[in-house]
Amino acid sequence: MTETTNTAPEPGGKRGVPVWAQIIVWGGLVGLLMLVGITLNKRQQGTVQPGDEIPDFTLPLFSGYEYEGRSEVKLSDFRGKVVVLNFWASWCKPCEQEASEMQEAWALYEDGGQVIFLGADYVDTEPEARAYLKKFGITFHNGPDMGTKISQMFRMQGVPETYFIDQNGVLQYVKVGPFGSVAEITSIINGLLQ
Amino acid sequence: MKKFILTLALTLVFAGLFSGAAFAQEPTPSDNEVNAIARQLYCPVCENTPLDVCPTEACRQWRELIRTQLAEGWTEDQIKQYFVENYGARVLAEPPRTGLNWLVYILPPVVILLGAVILFRALRAWTKPVAASAAPGESDAKPAVVQDDYVARLEEELKKRK
Secondary structure, eight states, X not given: OOEEEOOSOOTTSOSSOOHHXXXXXXXXXXHHHHHHHHHHHHHHHOSXXXXXXXXXXXXXXXXXXXXXXXXXXXXXXXXXXXXXXXXXXXXXXXXXXXXXXXXXXXXHHTTTSSEEEEEEEOSOOHHHHHHHHHHTTOOSEEEEOGGGHHHHHTTOOSSSEEEEEOTTSBEEEEEESOOSOHHHHHHHHHHHHO | OHHXXXXXXXXXXXXXXXXXXXXXXOOSSXXXXXXXXXXXXXXXXXXXXXXXXXXXXXXXXXXXXXXXXXHTTOOHHHHHHXXXXXXXGGGBSSOOSSGGGHHHHHHHHHHHHHHXXXXXXXXXXXXXXXXXXXXXXXHHHSOSEEEXXXXXXXXXHHHHHO
């Protein structure tokens, strides 16, 4: 009654997967799942949210669109001013809907010195970008989003997108998609100037 | 009549020669040369679409940019480097072999190798007969059934509970 068939592991414990292999496999699996989770989480986060302090970034500027003779600007250069950061591309049809409105709005604040408009050209080619700027008579400071670093920082979803950053470098408003009118742009800016 | 046939023949020959010499004008560099580089790059806007087959306006612009760069004498590496600097490393069909990107190259072969080792060991264990695991000669000295201390203790405990 106390005797059974020998179904126990072989002498020396050589059957089965070694512990080191199990640790590697399970560790790798957990690592992979974590990576997938982090990536999915990032994708679902959406753009940076109002209230977030925007880290400093550098935007190179196209020739002819420089700021006070400088070929690149930093966000921190504009502390004390409202920054309107507009992402666009020459291949983007919805961007064309708001291009003239953006320029008109810029013309209203250009002389005041309290507001700065920055255009970040997203994954574009310079000749087409220049043609676009010329077509819509855009004069505010514009430059390429090199390596898509700035758009990635803002977790941009698509173009056009516009970010309104207050005098302290804090994001106050995000507009996803094109503006419908100049008044829509000025109402947001005026709210931040008060 | 002979003269007419000769003239006609000559006309046909020349017409054939000249019509044969007329080809469709290929842009320089050719589409094939552009696409050879474009297929190593991915559209930065529409995900998972190689640049050579991407139908969007943005991709058409980038292919034209490659054509211009090739015409200016840029090398393949210079063009790829330009795209990385402007649009990020994600445009490359093959991620650059730096930093965490190495995982892409190292992990799959390591996992396959590890899987093969585990499978080999498992198969060997499954096919090995149980009796073969005993040392030669032991099979006669000891029976195939052995005392299992754990089972014995378990049964003893069960008896006590009755």
